[in-house]
Amino acid sequence: MLFDDLPEARETIASVLVPVAVPEPYTYRVPAGAHVVPGSIVRVPLGTREVTGAVWDTQPDAAINPRKLKEILHVHDAPPLNDELRRFIDWVAGWTLAAPGMVLRMVLRSEEALEPEPPVPGLQRVLDRSPDRMTPARARVLATAADGLAWTRSGLAATAGVSTSVIDGLAEQGVFEPVFMTATPLPLPPDPAFNPPQLTPTQAGVAEALVANFDRGGVVALIDGVTGSGKTEVYFEAVAEALRRGRQAVILVPEIGLTEQFLRRFETRFGVPPAEWHSEITPKKRARVWRGVASGEVQVVVGARSALFLPFSRLGLIVVDEEHDTAFKQDDRVSYNARDMAVVRGHLARIPVVLASATPSVESRVNADLGRYQRHVLPERASGASLPDLAVIDMRTEGPERGRWIAPGLVSAIRETFAQKGQSLLFLNRRGYAPLTLCRSCGHRFQCSQCSAWLVEHRMKGKLVCHHCGHTEAIPRACPACGTQDALVACGPGVERVAEEVEGLFPDARVLVLSSDLLGGPDRLRREMKLVEEGGADIVIGTQLVAKGHNFPLMKLVGVIDADLGLAHGDPRAAERTFQLLAQVTGRAGRITGGGRGLLQSYSPDHPVLKALLSSDREAFYRAEIEARRAAGLPPFGRLAALVISGPEKAATEAYARAVSRVAPADRAVTILGPAEAALAMVRGRHRYRLLAMAPRQVDLQGYLRHWMTLAPPARGGLKLQIDIDPQQF
Ligand code: ADP
Numbered sequence: 186m187l188f189d190d191l192p193e194a195r196e197t198i199a200s201v202l203v204p205v206a207v208p209e210p211y212t213y214r215v216p217a218g219a220h221v222v223p224g225s226i227v228r229v230p231l232g233t234r235e236v237t238g239a240v241w242d243t244q245p246d247a248a249i250n251p252r253k254l255k256e257i258l259h260v261h262d263a264p265p266l267n268d269e270l271r272r273f274i275d276w277v278a279g280w281t282l283a284a285p286g287m288v289l290r291m292v293l294r295s296e297e298a299l300e301p302e303p304p305v306p307g308l309q310r311v312l313d314r315s316p317d318r319m320t321p322a323r324a325r326v327l328a329t330a331a332d333g334l335a336w337t338r339s340g341l342a343a344t345a346g347v348s349t350s351v352i353d354g355l356a357e358q359g360v361f362e363p364v365f366m367t368a369t370p371l372p373l374p375p376d377p378a379f380n381p382p383q384l385t386p387t388q389a390g391v392a393e394a395l396v397a398n399f400d401r402g403g404v405v406a407l408i409d410g411v412t413g414s415g416k417t418e419v420y421f422e423a424v425a426e427a428l429r430r431g432r433q434a435v436i437l438v439p440e441i442g443l444t445e446q447f448l449r450r451f452e453t454r455f456g457v458p459p460a461e462w463h464s465e466i467t468p469k470k471r472a473r474v475w476r477g478v479a480s481g482e483v484q485v486v487v488g489a490r491s492a493l494f495l496p497f498s499r500l501g502l503i504v505v506d507e508e509h510d511t512a513f514k515q516d517d518r519v520s521y522n523a524r525d526m527a528v529v530r531g532h533l534a535r536i537p538v539v540l541a542s543a544t545p546s547v548e549s550r551v552n553a554d555l556g557r558y559q560r561h562v563l564p565e566r567a568s569g570a571s572l573p574d575l576a577v578i579d580m581r582t583e584g585p586e587r588g589r590w591i592a593p594g595l596v597s598a599i600r601e602t603f604a605q606k607g608q609s610l611l612f613l614n615r616r617g618y619a620p621l622t623l624c625r626s627c628g629h630r631f632q633c634s635q636c637s638a639w640l641v642e643h644r645m646k647g648k649l650v651c652h653h654c655g656h657t658e659a660i661p662r663a664c665p666a667c668g669t670q671d672a673l674v675a676c677g678p679g680v681e682r683v684a685e686e687v688e689g690l691f692p693d694a695r696v697l698v699l700s701s702d703l704l705g706g707p708d709r710l711r712r713e714m715k716l717v718e719e720g721g722a723d724i725v726i727g728t729q730l731v732a733k734g735h736n737f738p739l740m741k742l743v744g745v746i747d748a749d750l751g752l753a754h755g756d757p758r759a760a761e762r763t764f765q766l767l768a769q770v771t772g773r774a775g776r777i778t779g780g781g782r783g784l785l786q787s788y789s790p791d792h793p794v795l796k797a798l799l800s801s802d803r804e805a806f807y808r809a810e811i812e813a814r815r816a817a818g819l820p821p822f823g824r825l826a827a828l829v830i831s832g833p834e835k836a837a838t839e840a841y842a843r844a845v846s847r848v849a850p851a852d853r854a855v856t857i858l859g860p861a862e863a864a865l866a867m868v869r870g871r872h873r874y875r876l877l878a879m880a881p882r883q884v885d886l887q888g889y890l891r892h893w894m895t896l897a898p899p900a901r902g903g904l905k906l907q908i909d910i911d912p913q914q915f
């Protein structure tokens with residue numbers, strides 16, 4: 186008789202993935218009358234809490250007695266997560282060694298989205314009814330509501346420019362009838378035929394190839410095109426194809442590349458703005474986009490890396506713009522690279538993926554060279570404009586006088602540009618006024634008490650700021666160490682200090698600092714970007730924020746204040762990063778009209794990165810980089826994982842790191858380095874040590890790490906062990 190009970194038992198049990206760091210889903214009883222399927226989003230008890238999870242399987246283990254289980258509390262009225270997304274979550278968890286529930290958490294990013302929005306009262310035009318008497322105000326209301334869509338009373342009044350009493354009068358006469366409607370309507374669908382561009386023959390060839398990929402399963406295409414070559418125009422054609430096929434598309438961009446300008450370009454091409462997804466959107470919008478994506482009603486999302494984890498119901502295309510950008514790497518909690526995970530999601534869903542960059546990552550270049558990715562080259566700017574002329578200013582012989590940061594050669598180039606009413610951009614990847622402040626009298630340096638980092642003076646805010654933990658303090662008049670008054674000196678330049686120098690040199694120029702930390706937040710930044718675009722500034726001083734994604738049509742000259750910054754790091758990826766950043770930022774010059782110039786101030790003008798930039802022999806640079814990586818067994822030729830061990834006390838943290846290191850399984854294929862103090866030895870009061878595991882590509886490094894972690898002593902007393910697969914810093 187035991188077996189007769191089984192079907193019954195099966196139906197009443199579900200395994201539920203809960204959003205906490207446990208290795209497996211938990212089993213729950215399905216309450217009578219409730220219906221769940223794999224992917225259903227449910228509310229369940231967990232210890233003394235309630236959490237939102239997702240049903241992973243509906244027949245987990247028939248041997249479990251359902252009566253002993255806790256019961257699912259509520260089944261949310263939201264579309265279930267589809268198969269493809271659930272497989273993606275499991276895959277990401279397996280790859281990053283994060284708990285699957287922590288990956289699920291990145292999917293369930295809007296509580297509000299889990300239930301339908303409650304309907305609100307509205308009004309709808311009754312088409313065969315006319316008012317007894319027509320007035321201009323009434324005529325405006327009728328024209329506004331002529332399409333027969335429902336409106337809220339106040340929304341209709343505001344849009345038609347009448348008082349609500351006009352609306353009430355029409356409703357009394359039966360010209361409008363009461364209905365229930367959703368308060369936040371969905372965005373209008375983008376139209377692939379709205380405003381197609383005139384592509385150049387080269388661009389058209391690439392666009393055609395991208396369109397053909399829709400019939401070829403999970404193909405990855407790398408668009409390798411110089412700045413201004415029309416990569417965006419071209420991948421928009423792939424987006425149009427997704428729309429024509431009734432499929433959804435997601436465009437991932439580095440968060441700060443998500444500018445007003447980009448959204449406007451989308452609107453110009455498709456008639457409506459795309460749905461946005463990033464850290465700044467309101468909870469209401471977030472809920473609307475999440476639900477719209479899950480139901481299939483939102484067709485195109487432009488977003489930061491987290492948009493990759495949206496529950497698309499019929500995803501047809503993934504684009505990763507500026508694919509080389511380090512902003513796609515997330516390092517906290519689940520550490521993943523959205524570019525790589527995009528390729529995986531595309532593969533699981535058998536849909537095309539497009540990666541675009543003017544300076545592709547070495548990883549993507551190698552994948553293209555090995556035939557794993559298609560590679561499409563756009564060698565010329567779409568406008569026909571020439572690429573900027575680049576030159577190095579040797580700071581050893583042509584540098585400025587002491588205490589100044591802009592060499593005479595750069596000053597005269599700015600002067601010429603200004604005289605010809607062109608814009609100049611001075612690039613320095615350092616926020617604030619000066620990277621280091623010290624006391625002239627005793628040499629005291631201002632350091633963050635919680636991080637191994639100097640405090641940075643931000644003169645505009647009148648504060649000393651730690652760029653790692655955000656700690657802020659007032660700039661003291663007296664040195665806290667020796668008490669000397671007014672003895673603080675700023676060492677080295679930040680953007681604010683360069684701006685001060687520029688203002689002294691060019692009192693008539695309109696000078697603007699663009700830096701992510703300025704007062705006013707992202708809105709002000711968007712306004713200022715637009716101001717520059719429209720010619721409202723002559724000289725712009727900016728951090729890496731200006732290097733990315735933005736088109737400034739009047740920009741003629743780009744001066745790099747410190748081209749060596751970034752090369753000094755002990756990080757083997759420093760050369761690649763610096764090359765990418767300098768190519769991107771100098772690529773801002775002369776994008777539309779040509780005739781752009783780039784001047785790079787450097788103390789080591791013979792460095793291979795600068796040589797490669799100047800000779801515009803990009804290929805030589807990639808060849809050398811790829812060879813160096815191959816020789817050292819570094820990614821993409823080898824696999825790499827960092828174990829970051831942190832804790833409140835230095836000695837205990839180091840001891841724990843050693844204990845973890847001691848139990849590393851012996852394996853000839855895997856090399857373990859460290860433990861060593863991390864590059865930033867302390868952040869937010871936590872000391873950090875790192876171990877590095879290296880292995881050839883064919884080794885299952887994740888499997889090795891999983892085994893290792895079962896042997897590692899438990900992390901107690903505030904100690905933490907985090908695994909970072911393919912770390913940014915080696
Ligand atoms: P990228 O993404 O490669 O930097 P964009 O797509 O931003 O290049 O294009 C650079 C500029 O050239 C934009 O202003 C874009 O509108 C323009 N552009 C691109 N392709 C064409 C084309 N075929 N005809 C005219 N203008 C174009």
Ligand code: ZN
Nearest residue numbers: 633636651654
């Ligand atoms: Zn700090």
